[in-house]
Amino acid sequence: xQIAQKVPRAWWHYFWDRERWLGSLFLSPAIAYILLLVAVPxxxxxxxxxxxxxxxxxxxxxxxxxxxxxxIGEPVFQRSLVNTFIFTFVSQLIVLILAKFLALLLLKNFTxxxxxxxLILLPWVAPIALxxxxxxxxxDPTFSVFNWTLQAVGLQPVYWLSFxxxxxxxxILVHVWRMLPFATVIILAGLTSIPQDLxxxxxxxxxxxxxxxxxxxxxxxxxxxxxAVLFGIVFTFTDITVVRxxxxxGPPPFDSTQVLASLAFRRGIESQNLGEGAAIALFxxxxxxxxxxxxxxxARKTEVT
Amino acid sequence: MRAVPRWVRQLGKQIxxxxxxxxxxxxxxxxxxWMAVTSFKHEEDLIVGASIKEHVPYVFNKPPTLDHVKxxxxxxxxxxxxWNTFFIGALVxxxxxxxxxxxxxxxxxxxxxxxEKLGMGIFLAYLVPPTLLFIPMNRVVSFLGLQDSIWxxxxxxxxFTIPFCTWLLMGFFKxxxxxxxxxxxxDGHSRMGAIMKTVLPLSMPGLLTxxxxxxxxxxxxxxxxxxxxxxxxxxxxxxxxxxxxxxxxYNYGPIMAACLISSIPVAILYNLFLDRFIAGLTGxxxxx
Numbered sequence: 224x225q226i227a228q229k230v231p232r233a234w235w236h237y238f239w240d241r242e243r244w245l246g247s248l249f250l251s252p253a254i255a256y257i258l259l260l261v262a263v264p265x266x267x268x269x270x271x272x273x274x275x276x277x278x279x280x281x282x283x284x285x286x287x288x289x290x291x292x293x294x295i296g297e298p299v300f301q302r303s304l305v306n307t308f309i310f311t312f313v314s315q316l317i318v319l320i321l322a323k324f325l326a327l328l329l330l331k332n333f334t335x336x337x338x339x340x341x342l343i344l345l346p347w348v349a350p351i352a353l354x355x356x357x358x359x360x361x362x363d364p365t366f367s368v369f370n371w372t373l374q375a376v377g378l379q380p381v382y383w384l385s386f387x388x389x390x391x392x393x394x395i396l397v398h399v400w401r402m403l404p405f406a407t408v409i410i411l412a413g414l415t416s417i418p419q420d421l422x423x424x425x426x427x428x429x430x431x432x433x434x435x436x437x438x439x440x441x442x443x444x445x446x447x448x449x450x451a452v453l454f455g456i457v458f459t460f461t462d463i464t465v466v467r468x469x470x471x472x473g474p475p476p477f478d479s480t481q482v483l484a485s486l487a488f489r490r491g492i493e494s495q496n497l498g499e500g501a502a503i504a505l506f507x508x509x510x511x512x513x514x515x516x517x518x519x520x521x522a523r524k525t526e527v528t
Numbered sequence: 529m530r531a532v533p534r535w536v537r538q539l540g541k542q543i544x545x546x547x548x549x550x551x552x553x554x555x556x557x558x559x560x561x562w563m564a565v566t567s568f569k570h571e572e573d574l575i576v577g578a579s580i581k582e583h584v585p586y587v588f589n590k591p592p593t594l595d596h597v598k599x600x601x602x603x604x605x606x607x608x609x610x611w612n613t614f615f616i617g618a619l620v621x622x623x624x625x626x627x628x629x630x631x632x633x634x635x636x637x638x639x640x641x642x643x644e645k646l647g648m649g650i651f652l653a654y655l656v657p658p659t660l661l662f663i664p665m666n667r668v669v670s671f672l673g674l675q676d677s678i679w680x681x682x683x684x685x686x687x688f689t690i691p692f693c694t695w696l697l698m699g700f701f702k703x704x705x706x707x708x709x710x711x712x713x714x715d716g717h718s719r720m721g722a723i724m725k726t727v728l729p730l731s732m733p734g735l736l737t738x739x740x741x742x743x744x745x746x747x748x749x750x751x752x753x754x755x756x757x758x759x760x761x762x763x764x765x766x767x768x769x770x771x772x773x774x775x776x777x778y779n780y781g782p783i784m785a786a787c788l789i790s791s792i793p794v795a796i797l798y799n800l801f802l803d804r805f806i807a808g809l810t811g812x813x814x815x816x
Binding site: 242243245246247248249250252253254256257260261262263264265267268270271276278279281321325328329331333334339340341342343344345346348349350351352353354355356357358360361363365366367368370371374375380400403404408457461462463464467468484487488491492497500501504505507508511514515518519 | 542545546548549552553555556557558559560562563566574575576577578579581583584585586626627628630631633634635637638639643646648650652653655656657658659660661662663664665666667668670671683684686687690691694719720744747748750751754755765766767769770774780783784786787790791792794795796798799802
């Protein structure tokens with residue numbers, strides 16, 4: 224056997240071999256990027272929300288809590304706040320129930336599993352802005368394929384995007400459609416990570432199906448399900464694409480499907496009122512902080528899996 | 529009594545499973561089926577009101593046509609959107625790789641105890657959604673004079689690809705045994721040389737995952753593109769198709785063709801790497 228060749232030491236070895244120094248050097252571009260383009264804009268968001276800043280003009284005057292006070296009083300804002308919570312929690316509840324069910328189905332071995340998996344994952348992996356237009360087209364007031372089906376079996380058509388309640392249902396539908404594959408895959412990963420020995424051992428010791436479900440499967444899966452739900456909440460809570468493309472906040476009267484994110488966009492970018500837009504977007508923050516704290520808790524717990 | 533063959537019994541047992549699964553599959557895949565049908569349907573077959581019972585919309589009542597696809601490629605700026613998307617995606621993937629690989633390595637190997645904390649910090653940056661940042665980003669973009677420029681997106685997209693990919697790579701590097709690089713260092717390579725010679729070649733699957741994800745995340749992004757790009761020639765697919773091409777219902781043929789052509793390749797690519805993506809999200813770092 225040939226003994227490895229000795230590589231001549233060059234002057235830069237001095238740096239490359241000092242771990243702490245190299246560690247900081249390696250990390251600094253990422254830290255700099257995140258500080259400059261995430262932390263600074265985040266601070267700027269808070270600053271802007273207390274000013275009367277408008278787009279295209281770098282001057283801004285401090286106005287205190289005025290923006291917050293103004294938007295809280297607006298019916299559109301209240302509506303958006305309520306909608307944001309409704310859309311997020313209703314869709315995540317439906318997603319959780321369906322995903323648990325679907326994951327149990329996918330756990331079985333059957334022919335054609337890869338193609339079924341691919342088809343079920345499509346909503347998550349295709350660009351959401353594009354699939355939302357496809358939904359808009361299937362729900363079109365005049366040409367809807369669903370309405371054709373309803374009428375073909377003798378039911379009344381539903382004008383999905385023309386009235387507030389059906390439009391809200393449509394937004395929830397698209398969110399559920401979009402997040403279901405994601406939650407399913409995560410729950411599936413959780414299910415398969417439960418050691419079979421543990422289940423077998425408990426069966427030998429006389430534990431029935433329910434006992435196993437409540438004392439082994441659910442507790443072991445809780446952290447991973449929590450991760451699925453928390454990510455689902457972040458994605459749905461802050462999503463702007465579905466509402467912007469599907470209903471653009473409408474239909475009338477009032478902005479019946481407007482959410483905080485889309486209202487912030489309308490105010491901050493379309494109407495160029497950066498201060499009010501930033502104030503509206505910041506109402507998302509408390510919820511996100513709660514989610515982040517919970518996520519860190521559960522992230523530590525997933526270490527057992 | 530003749531015995532029922534085993535495979536028939538097996539199939540019989542699976543029927544309820546298939547029925548339930550097909551419900552889910554129809555729900556998940558229907559919009560894509562609908563994109564495909566709409567893309568190739570004759571105009572007269574397409575624009576028929578839902579109240580006409582005799583006209584079944586699920587199938588082709590007239591021979592399929594390529595008119596919509598032709599219209600999309602010849603009369604609409606779709607190819608421009610595709611080019612912009614690829615250009616931005618490739619640059620974002622490159623920037624992400626350059627920054628996340630050293631950072632991920634540093635967190636996995638060099639940083640020690642404070643590495644865990646910094647790792648969490650970087651992960652938290654991933655939880656700061658574009659929704660909170662697009663308004664102040666407007667200021668940043670104006671300040672840099674990048675309004676309505678695709679360079680604004682090239683600059684901003686790494687803000688969500690870097691945290692995610694650093695986190696993902698950290699898990700990946702942790703799963704590579706330390707002995708391999710230590711051996712290389714004993715052989716006289718510097719730490720840097722050891723990384724280049726042993727760690728990077730072993731992490732090719734991880735690096736490829738980073739490229740795919742940066743690319744697809746950049747392609748799917750909507751809100752920054754919508755906020756900072758105003759002229760049609762600078763748009764990406766994800767805003768160009770729904771915002772610039774969408775005019776009225778008589779436009780759905782080419783739009784659905786654009787959606788189909790853009791979605792399917794991304795979906796296939798993404799699908800191949802999904803397991804890694806999920807491992808990254810659910811704490812790939814601790815699984816190594």
